[in-house]
Amino acid sequence: MNASGALRRIGERRPLVHHLTNYVTVNLVANATLATGALPVMANAVEEVEEMAATASALVINTGTLDGDWVEAMILAGKEANRRGIPVVLDPVGAGATRFRTETPERLLSEIDFTAVCGNAGEVSALAGLAAEVRGVESIGGDAREAVQKAAGRLGTTVAATGPVDYVCDGERLLAVKNGHALMGRIVGSGCASTAVVGCLAAVGGGDAGTVAGALAYFGLAGEVAAGGAGGPGTFEPRLLDALSALAADPDGLDGRLVVEEVPLA
Amino acid sequence: MNASGALRRIGERRPLVHHLTNYVTVNLVANATLATGALPVMANAVEEVEEMAATASALVINTGTLDGDWVEAMILAGKEANRRGIPVVLDPVGAGATRFRTETPERLLSEIDFTAVCGNAGEVSALAGLAAEVRGVESIGGDAREAVQKAAGRLGTTVAATGPVDYVCDGERLLAVKNGHALMGRIVGSGCASTAVVGCLAAVGGGDAGTVAGALAYFGLAGEVAAGGAGGPGTFEPRLLDALSALAADPDGLDGRLVVEEVPLA
Amino acid sequence: MNASGALRRIGERRPLVHHLTNYVTVNLVANATLATGALPVMANAVEEVEEMAATASALVINTGTLDGDWVEAMILAGKEANRRGIPVVLDPVGAGATRFRTETPERLLSEIDFTAVCGNAGEVSALAGLAAEVRGVESIGGDAREAVQKAAGRLGTTVAATGPVDYVCDGERLLAVKNGHALMGRIVGSGCASTAVVGCLAAVGGGDAGTVAGALAYFGLAGEVAAGGAGGPGTFEPRLLDALSALAADPDGLDGRLVVEEVPLA
Numbered sequence: 170m171n172a173s174g175a176l177r178r179i180g181e182r183r184p185l186v187h188h189l190t191n192y193v194t195v196n197l198v199a200n201a202t203l204a205t206g207a208l209p210v211m212a213n214a215v216e217e218v219e220e221m222a223a224t225a226s227a228l229v230i231n232t233g234t235l236d237g238d239w240v241e242a243m244i245l246a247g248k249e250a251n252r253r254g255i256p257v258v259l260d261p262v263g264a265g266a267t268r269f270r271t272e273t274p275e276r277l278l279s280e281i282d283f284t285a286v287c288g289n290a291g292e293v294s295a296l297a298g299l300a301a302e303v304r305g306v307e308s309i310g311g312d313a314r315e316a317v318q319k320a321a322g323r324l325g326t327t328v329a330a331t332g333p334v335d336y337v338c339d340g341e342r343l344l345a346v347k348n349g350h351a352l353m354g355r356i357v358g359s360g361c362a363s364t365a366v367v368g369c370l371a372a373v374g375g376g377d378a379g380t381v382a383g384a385l386a387y388f389g390l391a392g393e394v395a396a397g398g399a400g401g402p403g404t405f406e407p408r409l410l411d412a413l414s415a416l417a418a419d420p421d422g423l424d425g426r427l428v429v430e431e432v433p434l435a
Numbered sequence: 436m437n438a439s440g441a442l443r444r445i446g447e448r449r450p451l452v453h454h455l456t457n458y459v460t461v462n463l464v465a466n467a468t469l470a471t472g473a474l475p476v477m478a479n480a481v482e483e484v485e486e487m488a489a490t491a492s493a494l495v496i497n498t499g500t501l502d503g504d505w506v507e508a509m510i511l512a513g514k515e516a517n518r519r520g521i522p523v524v525l526d527p528v529g530a531g532a533t534r535f536r537t538e539t540p541e542r543l544l545s546e547i548d549f550t551a552v553c554g555n556a557g558e559v560s561a562l563a564g565l566a567a568e569v570r571g572v573e574s575i576g577g578d579a580r581e582a583v584q585k586a587a588g589r590l591g592t593t594v595a596a597t598g599p600v601d602y603v604c605d606g607e608r609l610l611a612v613k614n615g616h617a618l619m620g621r622i623v624g625s626g627c628a629s630t631a632v633v634g635c636l637a638a639v640g641g642g643d644a645g646t647v648a649g650a651l652a653y654f655g656l657a658g659e660v661a662a663g664g665a666g667g668p669g670t671f672e673p674r675l676l677d678a679l680s681a682l683a684a685d686p687d688g689l690d691g692r693l694v695v696e697e698v699p700l701a
Numbered sequence: 702m703n704a705s706g707a708l709r710r711i712g713e714r715r716p717l718v719h720h721l722t723n724y725v726t727v728n729l730v731a732n733a734t735l736a737t738g739a740l741p742v743m744a745n746a747v748e749e750v751e752e753m754a755a756t757a758s759a760l761v762i763n764t765g766t767l768d769g770d771w772v773e774a775m776i777l778a779g780k781e782a783n784r785r786g787i788p789v790v791l792d793p794v795g796a797g798a799t800r801f802r803t804e805t806p807e808r809l810l811s812e813i814d815f816t817a818v819c820g821n822a823g824e825v826s827a828l829a830g831l832a833a834e835v836r837g838v839e840s841i842g843g844d845a846r847e848a849v850q851k852a853a854g855r856l857g858t859t860v861a862a863t864g865p866v867d868y869v870c871d872g873e874r875l876l877a878v879k880n881g882h883a884l885m886g887r888i889v890g891s892g893c894a895s896t897a898v899v900g901c902l903a904a905v906g907g908g909d910a911g912t913v914a915g916a917l918a919y920f921g922l923a924g925e926v927a928a929g930g931a932g933g934p935g936t937f938e939p940r941l942l943d944a945l946s947a948l949a950a951d952p953d954g955l956d957g958r959l960v961v962e963e964v965p966l967a
């Protein structure tokens with residue numbers, strides 16, 4: 170589904186998007202979800218994750234911080250979403266940075282059917298079994314274009330890698346998203362927020378490459394809009410939420426502004 | 436106590452307000468407390484919650500995210516506050532959304548004497564035993580006016596339900612608060628922050644309907660001020676803190692700007 | 702190392718700074734780290750903290766919220782950093798406020814060699830064994846100048862106490878940092894963020910009094926820059942990140958703007 174159609178449907182349906190996410194960027198993730206027009210809910214207690222996931226229209230699992238029962242809660246929520254056919258999106262934050270951060274998304278991928286996996290180039294490279302320099306959770310390198318194709322093949326799902334150009338591959342198509350702005354890489358959580366937006370669009374449009382690329386293009390365009398007048402990364406972040414909200418409120422206004430290009434599969 | 440009197444007293448005493456709150460909106464809650472003139476402290480470890488609560492002038496319990504020992508810590512802190520006569524305010528975030536989120540505030544209400552309970556219309560309806568559509572934690576419906584009266588009767592305490600018009604009932608009076616702005620519903624955590632402000636005013640003025648309504652009116656007026664010049668929900672949020680801070684610094688300036696109306700009890 | 706030299710080196714090396722910090726101010730801490738030019742990573746799971754610390758150039762431990770396995774994780778990470786000679790910085794948030802918050806940093810100090818300890822005057826007084834009024838975690842008093850000297854002697858490391866004037870003592874020198882702005886005390890987490898910046902500079906310059914004071918002066922200057930045009934504490938915070946980022950991008954521009962004065966040791 171194209172981005173403007175998906176945003177229109179989100180505005181009509183107000184889908185509930187359930188996040189199991191890290192405590193670092195959780196507020197931005199929730200606000201980005203709300204700005205996109207969906208209803209965010211953050212719930213991670215094992216006592217309730219299945220029930221919450223069952224009432225949601227999409228589930229977004231983000232491994233940015235993990236502790237105690239979190240992985241168990243992610244698996245409970247993911248399996249319940251799978252049983253009900255609810256889209257599940259994974260952001261494997263920090264995959265490749267430590268053994269625990271690599272093995273946890275691999276375990277999640279083995280137990281849950283994901284609709285889409287979205288990370289930075291280094292994280293997606295790690296899941297694709299490619300070598301990549303990963304230090305912590307910020308993107309510092311990796312060949313996004315190669316990584317998404319390898320990972321899509323290996324994982325059997327749609328994979329997106331964000332960066333100066335985002336690449337999305339669902340095994341059949343490879344798309345390049347050219348919207349975005351350098352300030353997006355200078356705030357903590359722009360990757361988490363873009364995955365949240367993918368979850369919002371997946372809630373109404375599923376996880377094919379076109380829908381995922383449309384979500385990233387909409388997010389990138391919001392970054393371009395927000396950068397105008399921003400004094401740096403600090404003032405950019407609230408402006409990004411303003412832009413997500415304004416663009417979502419006028420889906421027709423996206424026409425001709427989203428730059429998504431078909432790229433030949435390697 | 437009226438809002439300007441309470442804010443003046445907060446500025447003089449700098450009361451400590453102890454929060455056990457969720458990790459989604461905790462930063463906004465802490466900053467709203469500080470902007471109101473009180474000293475926020477977030478502490479949830481079972482090792483310290485009683486000692487911290489004992490040194491506080493108010494305790495605010497918010498069930499937005501729950502995990503592990505949190506409920507136990509809430510009960511320990513609440514009972515200690517009760518023993519010392521310290522006001523305790525509850526925000527039952529998500530009551531009605533899952534069984535766990537409904538039963539937890541009910542358990543807290545059975546073990547702790549709350550000075551006030553503040554939620555959105557759906558949450559308060561759930562605690563009042565009324566039917567209401569609840570999806571996640573964002574307010575999407577419910578009759579606030581009916582809900583606060585039922586809940587105040589059932590729970591035997593002051594109950595507030597926030598929405599386009601906020602309603603507050605302490606069993607004797609029903610008040611309608613008409614300050615506010617639509618942008619407040621478009622940021623994550625405005626409800627949590629308004630409950631935090633109720634906690635600040637309760638710290639110096641107690642929990643009668645007038646004090647609670649005054650807190651919500653002050654918060655709503657800050658929303659009106661903040662909306663002027665905001666470019667959307669993202670830039671609205673920092674402006675809301677600016678406005679809370681500016682209004683708290685000049686309590687006399689509130690005169691005639693807070694719109695609180697007495698409503699006949701049903 | 703002076704601040705401009707350290708910032709230049711940070712920009713060249715992009716050091717990874719590993720934080721074990723509280724959930725209240727974690728987003729600001731991460732963004733302040735990124736704005737300073739370093740790469741932040743937040744990781745607290747016992748399964749990974751040693752491996753993450755081993756890949757970092759500095760470790761920052763902040764006791765603002767503590768629960769479950771956190772203290773154990775802090776000790777694991779700190780010991781690993783010590784084994785590898787990686788600088789470790791402590792922010793003893795709330796020391797003096799409860800027994801748990803006083804004993805935890807004392808335990809950390811007994812098990813880990815810290816490169817520097819940074820807190821507010823009350824917290825540092827508590828660690829120095831001096832009497833101080835502490836209510837919650839906001840600074841409300843204490844003699845910073847006396848406290849850092851006593852604490853540096855008692856703890857055998859560099860100690861900084863932030864306030865209207867920051868004082869830094871490494872046992873050999875006592876420095877006063879006169880940069881800063883009153884709005885810094887009106888946002889939650891400016892202390893946590895300044896300690897994060899100390900961690901960034903320690904990653905490339907170590908923990909002598911000059912480097913720590915330079916970090917605090919750079920942070921204070923950013924506060925001065927940010928205050929210009931801020932409408933209150935809410936809009937000040939994003940502007941603070943803008944200023945940290947702009948100053949870090951032009952280290953030569955700091956010359957003559959950082960006010961650090963040598964003070965005779967008592």
